[in-house]
Amino acid sequence: MKSEVDFDDVQGIVRFGYGRLKGASYALARIKNLEAARSWLLSASVSTAIERNPPPATALQVALTVEGLRALRVPDAVIGAFSHEFVSGMTQESRSRRLGDLEANSPSNWVWGSSAKVPHLLAMFFAPPERLDSFKESSTGAVWNDAFEVNWLYTADLDGIEPFGFVDGISQPKVDWEQQRNMLEGQIDYGNVVALGEFLLGYRNEYGKYTDRPLVDADAATAELLNAEDAPEKKDIGRNGTYLVMRDLQQDVRGFWQFLNKHAHGDLAFMERLATAMVGRTRTGDPLVPIRREPISGIGPDADEVRQNRFTFESDPEGVSCPFGAHVRRANPRNTDYPGRPATLLSKVVTMLGFGPKGFRDDLISSVRYHRILRRGREYGPGLSPEDALGPAPSNEPSRGLHFICLNANILRQFEFLQNAWIANTKFAAMSGESDPLLGNRQAIWGCPVTTDFNIPKGDGVRQRVSGLEQFVTVRGGAYFFLPSLRVLRYFAQAGASNAKS
């Protein structure tokens, strides 16, 4: 049973990045007065995904951690039915190993998100920069102050450029809001349209199934909630909600450019080429492989989008144009369910049985459609051009970086898989001795003391290698949140109260 999305129930950030609203602040709040917290949550005017004309001038979004749900006294049975990752949290020891949150990245060093510093709630405020303060004031006020102890995170508008100096936020999956996609048909050609259920709970995902989420019996507390599509007798707590992953990624901009400059012996053009190879795009966002002649579903017709995104790495099997280890190639290898594009059923079966392409690099990387995320992060800290980054740091050097935010319906299969198998993995694409050139933690692994290389394949000759990469990005905080639908947010604000009484 397929139903249309009630956009008025979905928080706006799932559909829009609010890129037009260039001012943003994030409040990481811990509840100090439960009743006040409830009344703020009930009165907060949370922005929805309905398209308005003119678009709204401000936006407020709210997400909760598992600790937040507990603090609101949401019933244990409901909490326990959220995904294991959400319930156990980002800082679990075995999880840190998989995410690369070790040594300098270790949660014990985090400024927020570990042990006593786990927030209950994330409130995101978006407005034009000059209106941001007044919007925050009008949205918070006395009840807010009573309710929460707040750690404010600020963002910076760097005009679409991330702190290292590259155009950011280019590649995003297109959400199949109309639910037109046939997910069960094996994907032969790369597509950028991804099932709604990958980004919003309560709808079909890329397997054509409904991702697990809490389903409860109808009662007075849940009467207002929507029914589950796959279990109509149940109320769906997940429906129109999703998981929000947030990480504070501090970027050592001077360290990055000065390292490259040293490696390039001061040759600025060479330095730039190395940086480009590591990122996998030029600073202006152009890909390093040629644009494809044939269209890709979900990319275009906008000319910029075509120029920046209509490509796959099929045209570069040796990694000569874009190194295998380049950040964008790791973050989205753009491959499909089968290697070698088997067109007929017979050739698909042949491939499935293991008689497809047999080259060393064939069929090493998973099909990407199960591992996409919607990125919604914002930068922080003042901009610093690569040229200025080569100068010495002042004594009061501000920190710079990214408040990484992504949305996904299955943290384990989407964010964590991507971070673990593609970004942090020192063995990605059968390479050895390197991790993501930007995000890697550079830690030795058992049996491999060196993970600090970056190789640029040459095709007809020996690869060029950059050795001794330093750690350019340090994780300084993070948590898993649930971004509920508006109905469920109201339920959370009240359910605990009735729960406490009963």
Place this chain on the structure above:
Amino acid sequence: MTPQTSFMVLAAITPEREAELRELLDSMNNAPGRVNPNNALIAFAEFSMIHVARLLVLKDNSLDDIKVYGLPRRDYPLYLAFLGNIDGERDAFYEELARRAPNGLRALFSCCEGFTSETPLVEWMKKHSRSSIAGYTNWMGRTVTRVREEANLHESIDRYLQSNAPSFASLQAQEVHTAVQSFVAGERAAGRLELSAETPTPLGWRLRNLLHKVGLPLLALLLLPILIPVGLIFAVRLRRLEKTDPELCFRIDQEYSDALARLEDHDVTNQFTAMGSLKPGTVRLWTATAVLRTVDYAARHIFNRGRLARIRTIHFARWVFLDDKKRMVFFSDYDGSFESYMDDFINKSGFGLNVVFSNGIGYPRTNWLIFDGCADELKYKEFLRRHTLPTQVWYKAYPGLTAADLERNTRIRRGLESSRLNDAEARAWVGLL
């Protein structure tokens, strides 16, 4: 070549000694999930023929599942399993094991039924050996020695290229190939690099292998007149079972899953052990047996060069029937995280998972044995995690090396052995460095 073989010693644990045994097993690790290769009980590192080895208590958490068929729960002895994959013959390995680690083995086995201080070790291990119904070896004939030599070769070439980077910058692939060839020849002559010659394949093994390769299809062909009608009847019955067999894909216990996770992701390779009961009845048992025999055949004769169908991340795997074929246990050694292992299988080889594991009680519903099933991704993952057992001790002879690393190193060596490569071959070869 020296073919790899597998061994497995299975013995019932004396109930009152279980705690003691678990302590002994823990003492073999530096930390949970991190074996001490030179531990006092079995110093794995001293055995040049061991690829991987593990010791664990086979504690089946799903014994109640059979009740969904209206059958009573059956309790089985709690077993200690000691298994691994080795180069050469099993019996010779047992001898070596008994020679080098008699005290450790005695300490471990004395926690099992029927083992006394008088018991002769080798005989006892032979008596308690269990063979598998199907097994997989990533690369038949690639010995531990070869793995290590090829890894050294790769590292040595890597260092050489790095320290001479400027002079290589202008060389083309074929020139690089020639230059590296003479470098390696020099290193070998100076005794700095060892690349042992291939040993002759034991005649007995070759004969057995040939007999298996030809004999089994021949037998199937001969039995075809019987197999077809029987198969049809089977298909009908199986189809009916498939539609009615209950699914048991409970949400798994968080603490149990966390305890498993604590043992995972210490090396680039992980161990995996899963256990469960077969669905009751002959139809399921025969199906499982036929399917696994086929898998075994394919693994031995077709998928013995780095790929199990499309999967390239498995070093070794095996299926073993236990307790009069009422239960089955599966072991593997795979690269990457558990999540990526499951995704790899679901997305690349879902039909294979279904056909093999759907004969286990509670598996997500299949359709004609190969469809659906694990395509219900989350149900399947919950099913599998619930059947996963913690592996108390796990050793791999070459930490840090994935199956892809091993294949790359083998391809590098092979490329060196060709006196001349054409341009395309040379490009591909240089791309490995």
